[in-house]
């Protein structure tokens with residue numbers, strides 16, 4: 265049984281945060297979540313106030329309409345809706361991005377893909393491709409760090425492409441976003457110095473698909489065949505056609521997929537395959553270089 269929220273107009277900001285945290289902690293719908301942080305983000309959103317403002321006004325009450333909004337947000341969260349979908353945004357790298365149920369909510373682990381891509385030795389005015397761009401998170405983070413790179417972001421979902429274009433405008437960044445089924449929208453004479461991709465990589469029967477925030481995200485962004493590697497296999501097979509000599513490819517992947525991906529890369533003639541770990545020390549990103 266879910267707890268009743270029992271918020272009152274006489275509750276202070278601190279009191280409301282406490283009650284919300286207790287209710288979120290007790291919810292059976294949520295997993296891997298941070299109740300205190302979520303309560304704070306949702307109250308800031310309901311009040312249109314900053315973190316600092318909330319801290320310095322903790323003993324004040326909130327307006328009736330703000331309390332109604334906060335109650336609605338907490339109820340949505342208790343029913344399982346991801347915080348980012350309630351807020352409509354997710355911070356990634358140094359950017360604030362709009363999100364939508366048409367694609368994945370950008371994850372902090374994906375910043376490892378950005379860091380790794382930035383560490384590779386590629387030309388100053390490199391041509392870079394982000395495959396399965398979603399919100400545009402990876403391409404836009406790279407554009408924010410390397411304005412001289414020529415970035416292209418592709419996704420097969422038109423709504424995601426439109427979302428990525430909006431995120432580029434909101435963050436005043438230049439990336440060419442297009443709808444494409446992997447490489448289908450590219451000319452065969454287009455070559456890149458770096459291809460980055462966080463493609464779908466979850467096994468189709470993985471039980472994580474029935475838990476937590478992932479239930480609200482589209483399967484088109486998550487699953488990739490029985491072993492989760494169908495899309496990565498396809499990309500590795502096709503990528504050399506679109507790579508300059510000594511260009512790099514960098515994938516985000518599941519923490520148990522690194523060895524299989526290095527094998528696939530080696531079999532296709534890639535060299536220098538290497539895997540990097542995420543902030544939990546799990547294998548998360550594999551890179552390799554193509555020598556044509």
Ligand SMILES: C[S@@+](CC[C@H](N)C(=O)[O-])C[C@H]1O[C@@H](n2cnc3c(N)ncnc32)[C@H](O)[C@@H]1O
Pocket residue numbers: 367368369370371374395396397398399400401402418419420421424444445446462463464465484485486
């Ligand atoms: C795991 S999400 C990654 C989104 C974003 N790059 C990120 O890191 O947050 C995978 C993305 O690949 C896209 N995708 C799936 N199949 C695709 C295909 N055949 N061609 C292009 N994009 C595809 C999905 O629509 C989704 O946006």
